[in-house]
Amino acid sequence: MIDLQLLRDDPDKFRASQRARGEDDSLVDSILRADKARRTTLSEYESLRAEQKSFGKRVAQASGDEKKDLVAAAKGMSEKVKTLQSDADDAQDALDRLLFKLPNLVAVGVPSGGEENFAVVKTVGEPRDFDAEGFTPRDHLDIGTELHAIDTERGVKVSGARFHYLLGVGARLELALLTMALDQAIANGFVPMITPTLVKPEVMAGTGFLGEHSDEVYRLEADDLFLTGTSEVALAGYHSGEIVDLDSGPLRYAGWSSCYRREAGSYGKDTKGIIRVHQFQKVEMFSYVHAADAAAEHERMLAWQEQMLAKCELPYRVIDTAAGDLGSSAARKYDCEAWVPSQHTYRELTSTSNCTTFQARRLGIRERTEHGTEPVATLNGTMANTRWLVALLENHQQADGSVKVPAALQPYLGGMSVLEPTA
Structure with a gap:
């Protein structure tokens, strides 16, 4: 949820943000009208409520016929107060519904447009020249199948499309990667967490995942719970409704969890292998910081992601994601995309998002300041996930398989330096 006072003070900024996202900027005007209606109705209610209290004193001091008349008048006033209170509540609900539709204010400098309108921040490392090495790179599924590391056929048999098994060195490789990611997070002040993967609707909505992309989320209707597509949701909900203490620095958590995504609308895309799947593992960074420190924390998260990519010896690029591809909660998002030899392109491995105070306002997460309680900022970023296996297998493959x-x-694989195909 955005800061309503900021919207009142500078609605043009929010209209421009909506246009940059490719969204309807008339929503801003609808909110302003609803806000004005709410304030008008609330003022009428509070004025009559004050008059009612004053009138009550007159009734208490009156006697005889005068008191009888005043009691009758007080009854009529009470009914009107109840009606105005109901109107004020309805006006507040109408405003809240509109506010929940408005995405976060896009940060200055974020490219306008959709998925294809990103800006490349930098490119690090050179893709291998497989032609010079005398062989054509195979894709990760062929490599993983020969290593007896990935089994998609039995994943489909058991669970359906976009499911897989990791076995043998595949399972060990994923655990090694995620453990290395968790160790790096801990070294940078993150508290490790194993998070719930089922959350209540208010937590899912509070983090911004039940908006226009709600069809990506799995829901258990019988229990009214949602399966999370990232531990960001549970980590954001961890301090919901609380006043947190940031005097000693940011609160940083690293969540290890299974993640679930419906991949709605991706029919025919990345159907081979484990690039786009319904279930995967991930270590996610999550920070609570002073609002003024959010941009600096965002840069730190990006740097930690790049350190992980360097450890994995992967060529990659960093992109500044366009406004229309941010999702509702993020004001800015950086993606790190690793080179995938079989596809001759870069594919996303990590994202890190600065959500400013947007999620904290929805979830009621505040800190005490000299001005009273104020919302904190929240940020999230991938440290490693299952998709990294794609880049690891393809970029480090050898001609002999x-x-x-x-x-x-x-060291996380017991000193193993080469993964060998099995007979």
Whole structure:
């Protein structure tokens, strides 16, 4: 939820943000009208309520016929007060519904447009020249199948399309990667967490995942719970309704969890392998910081992601995601995309989002300041997930079918330096 006072003071800024996202900017005017109606109705209610209290004193002091007449008048006033209170509540509900539709204010400098309108911040590392090495790179599924590391056929048999098994060195590789990611998070002040993967509707809505992309979310209707597509949701809900203490610095958590996404609308896209699946594992960074420190924390999160990519010895680029691809909660989002040799392109491995105070306002997360209680800022960022196996297998594959293990990852695999195909 945005700061309503900021919208009142500078509605043009919010209209421009909506246009940059490709959204309807008339929503801003609808909110302003609803806000004016709410304030008018509330003022009428509060004025009559004050008059009612004063009138009550007159009734208490009156006697005889005068008191009888005043009691009758007080009864009529009470009914009117109840009606105005109901009108004020309805006006507040109408305003809240509109506010929940308005996405976060886009940060200055974010590119306008949709998914294809990102800006490349930098490119790091050079893709391997497989032609010079004398062989054509295979895709991760072919490599993983030969290593007996990935089994999609049995995943489909058991659970349906876009499910898979990781086995043998595949399972070990994922656990090694995520453990290395968790260790890096801990080294940078994050508290490790195993989070719930089922959350209540108010937590899912509070983080902004029940808006226009709600069809991506799995829902258990019998229990009115949602399966999370990232531990960001549970980590954001952890301090919901609380006043947190940031005097000693940010509150940082690293959530390890299974994640679930319906991948609605992705029919025919990435159907082979484990690039786009319904269930995967992820280590997610999440920070609560002073609102003024959010941009700096965002840069730190990006740097930690780049350190992980360097440890995995992957060529990658960083992009500044366009406004229309931010999602409702983010004011700015950076993606790190690794080179995928079989596709001759970069594919997203990490995202990090600065959600400013948007989620905290919805979830009631505040801190005490000299001006009273104020909402904090929240940020999130991927440290590693299952999709990283795609880049690891493809970028480190060898002509004989083996895969070299990056030096930083070897201690997490018991010193294993090469993954060898099995007979």
